[in-house]
Amino acid sequence: MPNPVPLYLPGDSVVHRLGAGTKLLVLLTAGVALALWRSPWQVGVALALVLFGYAVARLPLRTLLRQVVSLAWIAVPLLVIQWIFASWEIGVGVVGSFVTLVLLAGLVTLTTRTTAMIDVVVRAAGWLRRLGVDPERVGLMLALGIRSVHVVLGLAEEVREAQYARGLRASPRAFAVPLIVRSLRHADRLGEALTARGVDD
């Protein structure tokens, strides 16, 4: 199963050393910009810049290719549909800006420690304190969200293997029910472990 959340790859490139806040701001700005300007050449320039970022960060080509391949499953059908029902310009604009943004988000997560991103979110969410929300909590939710993707993918793999082992054919229900049960049990245990580690205190 392709992993939709790329993880930090240590390095000492300029991109790695850039502040987490700066990188998140760039990502946000790019999101807004690509919503406004998405003609084929504008998207082309943006994509080229992102790919340049990957090169500067000296990330392995394999990491980039793997992301492109897992994106292709959505991007190609989307492009075909837009092409048929609208025009190729719109197709390239919409799909191209989507791919560019996902790759940029990938570049940010690949070059930034989760802890550093959480620190930024915790600082940015400081104003929530006035509403009685603990910003540390918001940061923790973010970390748990990322970690949970990996755990649930692992559980899904286990359920699938267990079904193969018992010779069950793939049925969505036979897959979903044990996966949900395991995920809930995981959540229960995780809650207990968090309490034991003093998160509620």
Added chain:
Amino acid sequence: MPEIRVASVSHSFGDGAARRPVLRDVDVVLTEHRIGIVGANGSGKSTFVRLLNGLIRPDAGTVTVDGRDTVKDGREVRRRVGFCFTDPDAQIVMPTVAEDIAFGLRRRDLSRAEREERTRAALTAYGLDGHADHPAHLLSGGQKQLLALASVLVTEPDLLVLDEPTTLLDLRNAAMVRRVVDGLPQQVVLVTHHLDLLDGFDRVLVFDDGRIVHDAGPAEAVSAYRALAAG
């Protein structure tokens, strides 16, 4: 060693007709370095150890660790009592190894440098050096459990409670965890079905149906437990 005092503790789960007593008037004082707990499935071991850091509040009776009530001073108790569970995946909070170890230190008043120093030391101590920036989900089961242990031990608890830390591990990985536990200077309370882990322990409690039915050295307690299991 801290003094764990469990006084007249009873606890039940469920309501009405489904109500089931799980601990029945348990009284015990533990001051030894290494304390083992054995007993059949459902005999109340996990419930008992969850009292020690206030994860479970007893229906009746009190539990104190070094004079601190685990219910009233729960926060203070949890800072001193580290807890390691069976399933390592459910204990790891952060996506990467070093970050998970550092996580436990976030709420302590430590400078960034101190935090990093302690994290580095823990990585080395538990053989996770080479994995600092690795995603936690790619570790083996034994390495995950070592990570869970390291993340608890980096906060320097006075007492470490372990509830079947080796149950999901193979022999090699169980031996790794055992070596770490054997080398700990702090007080340890270990629940296990792997009876050989209890060699060299100071005291072993045998639970049966919510009561402590034997309380002795490891050899005597284990043979009493075997006799009990044989019916």
